[in-house]
Amino acid sequence: MSFKAQLSRYDKSGMLNRVLNMPEHFKEAWQSNQDIQVPYSAGQIDNVVVAGMGGSAMSGDVVRCAFSGRLPLPFYVNRGYTLPHFVNENTLVFASSYSGNTEETLSCFNEARQRNAKIVCITSGGVLATHAREWDLPCFQLPGGYPPRSALVFLTIPLLQSLIQLGWVDDLTAEISETTAVLENLSEIYHPDNESETNLPFAIANRVYQKIPIVYASNGLPEAAATRWRTQFSENAKILAYGNLFPEMNHNEIVGWGLYEKLDKNLQPIYLRDREDHARIKLRMDITREMIEQSSPPVLEIWAEGNSPLARIFSLIFTGDLASVYLAGK
CATH class of the missing domain: 3.40.50.10490 (Glucose-6-phosphate isomerase like protein; domain 1)
Structure with a gap:
């Protein structure tokens, strides 16, 4: 039996193909949500927080590490139920949850609203998408049906598109x-x-x-x-x-x-x-x-x-x- 055939016996979620299709994820994600506008002024933002867990937080780490030499302001990845004390009305908070139901992220979302932070949602649905509609917040809608860890590209691209809109990062089409x-x-x-x-x-x-x-x-x-x-x-x-x-x-x-x-x-x-x-x-x-x-x-x-x-x-x-x-x- 070939290794590929052996692997297929255990790979019930199709993880192999999801990983091999990562290049296609970039093409699809880059073309998606082009109409989503981040309705905030860069001059009113002092820092950025990505609130998420697992793969959703990993997208923040990717941006933090790959773009630290280009971002003109602090960029913080928050894993947990509460936000740092510095978060206020001049903070841009990305509430990132692939499922939309991650309890830690929803807790941070509610706290961000209480502190009048500027919020952008990144999700495939769930409670977070419902809240985004209720409060008329910008929301990057992700394709459903993926195990969250295999949706890293889809979770990362909205962060980059937002940074481009705010003028903090130049156009990334070539990259x-x-x-x-x-x-x-x-x-x-x-x-x-x-x-x-x-x-x-x-x-x-x-x-x-x-x-x-x-x-x-x-x-x-x-x-x-x-x-x-x-x-x-x-x-x-x-x-x-x-x-x-x-x-x-x-x-x-x-x-x-x-x-x-x-x-x-x-x-x-x-x-x-x-x-x-x-x-x-x-x-x-x-x-x-x-x-x-x-x-x-x-x-x-x-x-x-x-x-x-x-x-x-x-x-x-x-x-x-x-x-x-x-x-x-x-």
Whole structure:
């Protein structure tokens, strides 16, 4: 039996095809909701908060990490029932919930209204969509029928379209096109029909099998991708996954490696790397790798592909998503 046939026995939600179709998600999402207007003035906004959980919050992390060098104001991702104290009438709050029924997001939505914050809703329906209609709030309507973790692109694009409308980010048509092209290329190379080591997600799944992945990245662009890898390993492959960021891990976690070599052998360290990582972080990662590998399996290094920040971060996300699905089929 081929691996693809074996995987299909377990993939009841069609997650493999949903991941492989990520390039199409970009095309569809970019063309959708073009008529939705964000009716607020950029000059009246001091900060931005994305209130969400799971994949809905992950979209905020993607934007925060990929566009931190371009956004002219603080951009905060809020996971929980309450909003930060600084939220007021000069805060733009994105209430993001794919289902529209996430209780934490609805709690933050109600709090944002009480504080007279400027609100934009992102959802496929549910209570959040009903509230948006009741209060005449801008609402990006997402296609239904997806497991929320597979709707990341649909959740991310409305954030970008809003930032463009407010004048904080220039037109992203070229970056969207490049990201789509990069993912289309990876989708062909990483197709499950290719069971060789040239299929990077397949090779990652083989290395992680029966081990606990420890995902490390810099605190720049790859940060959101590292979080995504951990959550996808847990949700898709049903395993525990952990990780940390450079340079922070060099100030504490590094000393946890090596004391119990028998334990370390059951961990699979993974590096997510980007060519724009700070020079000192690149050096730290190289030195740390030498230290970790004294007691652990060899570190897996995955490099971001593409030119634009959006393409690079989604190349890492796409690779991790596929690796988690392939691991689930083993």
